[in-house]
Amino acid sequence: MNNQQTTTDNQSQYGYRGRGCGPFSKMFSGKGPFSGKGPWGGAFGNRKAANIEETDSVFKISLYAAGLVKTNFKISVSNDILTIAYNAPEGNKSEESKFAYQEYQPSSFERSFQLNGKVLTDSISAEYIDGVMIVTMPKNPDTNRPAQEVNVN
Template identity: 40%
Template sequence: MSLSKWNKQDDLFPSLSSFFDDFWGRDFVSGVQTGTTVPAVNIAESEEAFDIEVAAPGLKKEDFKINLDNGMMTISSEKSEEKESEEKKITRKEFSFSSFQRSFTLPESVLVEKINAVYKDGVLKIKLPKKEEAKKQPPKLIDIQ
């Protein structure tokens, strides 16, 4: 467990979002261009896995890159578009560029070989299965000799 960020406005307790950011090791969050935003992320834990959902509408699965390196998972996306229009003999060319990057330190209990990702309806879903020894075991009765 790591220390939580403490903002003066929080008075007595750190915010829940800062707790999760610290727990998951958010190392880098950036919008490259003014006006870009970092997608919201939901993280849920079950007995079998950690589930991450990234809200990123308007992208295609080809726009994402998920990289695992030394216990760090980085989700990133880059998208650029070029539009050209001609109105009343005025030519206008517009460029659009957006990118984001989110990094998470993975718990040692994650079975890295079985991680999978699916992008559907504007949400990137990543399943991080747990190793067998990390799953909750049923209670065991010890026989006394």
């Protein structure tokens, strides 16, 4: 493991630089906000940013992954873990592809999210629009109940 992938106890509990320490961090992960390869859910240099939105009926993960090919995504659920993976095609290393300067190169990645029984996994849907992979997950009504108030006597 290189120095970029090491983490302190505080970072692994609450996410990279404190991000992800809200209700979703506990709901979607067993060890901080992300699970999977590396301490933040992927290779350090290729971790794709994700937002998780909650409505009354669904959770939506918006994974920002611009410039990729929709058919190279694979989304799966196994053991109550949702995995979004991208398999980058082998680059065409022809003589014509000589860059004077290059900051972007599509590469493979994987992000995983622990669902903790909160989602109806048979009804998950996904779409890739304008560089954002949107995964919609209907809530499981049996496990998503509002908090109840307890009267103190």
